[in-house]
Amino acid sequence: xxxxxxxxxxxxxxxxxxxxxxxxxxxxxxxxxxxxxxxxxxxxxxxxxxxxxxxxxxxxxxxxxxxxxxxxxxxxxxxxxxxxxxxxxxxxxxxxxxxxxxxxxxxxxxxxxxxxxxxxxxxxxxxxxxxxxxxxxxxxxxxxxxxxxxxxxxxxxxxxxxxxxxxxxxxxxxxxxxxxxxxxxxxxxxxxxxxxxxxxxxxxxxxxxxxxxxxxxxxxxxxxxxxxxxxxxxxxxxxxxxxxxxxxxxxxxxxxxxxxxxxxxxxxxxxxxxxxxxxxxxxx
Amino acid sequence: xxxxxxxxxxxxxxxxxxxxxxxxxxxxxxxxxxxxxxxxxxxxxxxxxxxxxxxxxxxxxxxxxxxxxxxxxxxxxxxxxxxxxxxxxxxxxxxxxxxxxxxxxxxxxxxxxxxxxxxxxxxxxxxxxxxxxxxxxx
Numbered sequence: 001x002x003x004x005x006x007x008x009x010x011x012x013x014x015x016x017x018x019x020x021x022x023x024x025x026x027x028x029x030x031x032x033x034x035x036x037x038x039x040x041x042x043x044x045x046x047x048x049x050x051x052x053x054x055x056x057x058x059x060x061x062x063x064x065x066x067x068x069x070x071x072x073x074x075x076x077x078x079x080x081x082x083x084x085x086x087x088x089x090x091x092x093x094x095x096x097x098x099x100x101x102x103x104x105x106x107x108x109x110x111x112x113x114x115x116x117x118x119x120x121x122x123x124x125x126x127x128x129x130x131x132x133x134x135x136x137x138x139x140x141x142x143x144x145x146x147x148x149x150x151x152x153x154x155x156x157x158x159x160x161x162x163x164x165x166x167x168x169x170x171x172x173x174x175x176x177x178x179x180x181x182x183x184x185x186x187x188x189x190x191x192x193x194x195x196x197x198x199x200x201x202x203x204x205x206x207x208x209x210x211x212x213x214x215x216x217x218x219x220x221x222x223x224x225x226x227x228x229x230x231x232x233x234x235x236x237x238x239x240x241x242x243x244x245x246x247x248x249x250x251x252x253x254x255x256x257x258x259x260x261x262x263x264x265x266x267x268x269x270x271x272x273x274x275x276x277x278x279x280x281x282x283x284x
Numbered sequence: 285x286x287x288x289x290x291x292x293x294x295x296x297x298x299x300x301x302x303x304x305x306x307x308x309x310x311x312x313x314x315x316x317x318x319x320x321x322x323x324x325x326x327x328x329x330x331x332x333x334x335x336x337x338x339x340x341x342x343x344x345x346x347x348x349x350x351x352x353x354x355x356x357x358x359x360x361x362x363x364x365x366x367x368x369x370x371x372x373x374x375x376x377x378x379x380x381x382x383x384x385x386x387x388x389x390x391x392x393x394x395x396x397x398x399x400x401x402x403x404x405x406x407x408x409x410x411x412x413x414x415x416x417x418x419x420x421x422x
């Protein structure tokens with residue numbers, strides 16, 4: 001069977017493997033690697049949105065923990081439905097609505113963020129649609145966690161067995177896409193109390209509360225090993241070029257209007273009032 | 285698991301963009317939405333973000349987004365113009381984009397700036413072939 005025929009009839013995962021084998025001979029697309037440490041999540045999201053919309057390069061951003069706890073909702077997130085707003089207001093936890101889809105996470109210094117921003121043709125054979133992108137990212141992380149835990153991409157979540165350890169989300173433009181993940185290296189149980197059980201949840205969650213549904217990556221491998229193995233896996237598909245924030249600032253000229261926003265206290269108070277009203281109606 | 289798209293529906297009489305939006309030009313108004321091919325590849329739409337009436341849209345530029353499978357996907361206008369109506373039903377029932385992409389799932393109606401922009405878009409046969417070739421290449 002000719003190489004062309006093999007490519008034409010192969011399932012996607014086999015196609016990716018064959019492409020990787022060919023990649024050394026053909027040359028790999030370039031990917032800039034930016035490593036951050038403790039960068040505030042709002043600042044990270046603003047950078048990601050700007051790079052997605054205004055850059056024509058491929059990027060990997062790794063932020064090893066964020067400085068203070070923050071809640072991050074997806075583009076359609078409503079605080080009254082997703083958060084225990086009273087405690088959020090009381091404890092002054094920042095709430096951000098990001099530009100990508102997906103659910104709500106609470107992030108802090110125990111969260112490791114890995115973001116991939118790519119041109120739509122950067123990964124051969126991959127269509128710029130959510131399931132196709134996630135199918136590829138599942139293969140990428142499968143290499144990272146080979147022999148570690150029972151890693152799977154399960155109903156679009158990264159899990160060890162039955163427990164989720166990474167929340168991911170995406171945004172797709174005409175010519176580019178972003179896939180970003182917040183990995184639960186560690187978390188404070190108390191922080192999970194700010195999040196309600198979402199109405200939309202994967203079937204495998206089976207109604208479990210947060211502490212029964214998620215797990216800590218630190219029980220599976222060292223933090224630095226996870227990051228290095230991720231970079232190695234990315235190097236199968238891209239020629240990785242380390243860069244720094246100063247180089248990005250110098251190259252990014254035009255002002256950019258972000259859609260990622262920090263919710264105001266007023267917005268949260270309105271959400272709290274709406275939540276209390278709903279509780280009041282239910283108890284009548 | 286290998287996910288394969290079933291054959292998608294393409295209607296005659298509409299014009300199509302390579303980014304998988306359709307436009308129906310009737311008199312002074314053009315209606316815009318996303319195609320059956322697009323909705324099938326996107327998955328269940330749970331949220332549609334559309335601009336206000338009165339806003340301008342540019343040919344090939346994003347005017348909104350749909351959310352599906354934890355992803356936001358830009359919707360691009362096939363032609364330029366001014367928005368005269370937005371489908372408010374999509375606020376409560378975003379799934380209309382999946383169940384009725386060419387009828388109840390329409391997204392915006394615009395007053396076209398230049399109807400000649402329609403000439404650069406694909407007809408139904410051309411778009412059908414475009415989708416088949418795109419799926420075959422991946």
